[in-house]
Amino acid sequence: MAARKLTFVTGNANKLKEVQAILAESQIEIDSQDLDIPEVQGTTQEVALAKCKRAAELLGGPCITEDTALCFEALHGLPGPYIKHFMKELGHEGLNTLLVGFPTTAAWALCTFAYSAGPGTEPILFEGRTDGRIVPARGPTKFGWDPCFEPQGFDQTYAEMPAEQKNKISHRYRALEKLQAYLCTLTQQD
Numbered sequence: 001m002a003a004r005k006l007t008f009v010t011g012n013a014n015k016l017k018e019v020q021a022i023l024a025e026s027q028i029e030i031d032s033q034d035l036d037i038p039e040v041q042g043t044t045q046e047v048a049l050a051k052c053k054r055a056a057e058l059l060g061g062p063c064i065t066e067d068t069a070l071c072f073e074a075l076h077g078l079p080g081p082y083i084k085h086f087m088k089e090l091g092h093e094g095l096n097t098l099l100v101g102f103p104t105t106a107a108w109a110l111c112t113f114a115y116s117a118g119p120g121t122e123p124i125l126f127e128g129r130t131d132g133r134i135v136p137a138r139g140p141t142k143f144g145w146d147p148c149f150e151p152q153g154f155d156q157t158y159a160e161m162p163a164e165q166k167n168k169i170s171h172r173y174r175a176l177e178k179l180q181a182y183l184c185t186l187t188q189q190d
Ligand SMILES: O=c1nc[nH]c2c1ncn2[C@H]1C[C@H](O)[C@@H](COP(=O)(O)OP(=O)(O)OP(=O)(O)O)O1
Pocket: 009, 010, 011, 012, 015, 039, 066, 067, 068, 069, 083, 084, 085, 087, 143, 144, 145, 146, 158, 172
């Protein structure tokens, strides 16, 4: 299979690092562009679609974008795509405080990749989900809410795990698996 080069439009260096690590053994080569794309309000799907459409227009060619949501069961899926603002204003402690008084700390991390074949085309979405719970922060504070998210079946938070472990079970890994499968079908048609 021929190697496929793709531009990942993101302002987040940690996302880029994980995506490159997850795809290291694949035929997909990722370069990146840090373009400032305003994010609309809406469901994760609406946010992801709008972001990718705009990125393809700015870039003038095919690209991928990614939107990450952190969803609390007790809050019916919120903060969801607004987690970035919640993290910024409330921090790790605040994410825990939000759930005080609720019967469950269950949460899921949701990653939505969008692929656009170019400006004017409708992007295609690929979702990956990892279930877990919100806990008081443990581990290095390198990447967003990683210290507060303990995936189901593990006694370490994302932040405490070695990167290789997170990259085998993460929301991002699961979404990329689907994107990869789709890109393979495109390559076969080439
Ligand atoms: O695996 C993760 N582990 C911990 N934290 C994470 C993860 N993935 C995203 N995050 C954080 C970054 C941002 O605070 C929010 C998602 O917002 P989101 O708009 O998707 O990311 P962003 O604005 O940083 O980058 P982009 O330019 O690709 O939109 O959750």
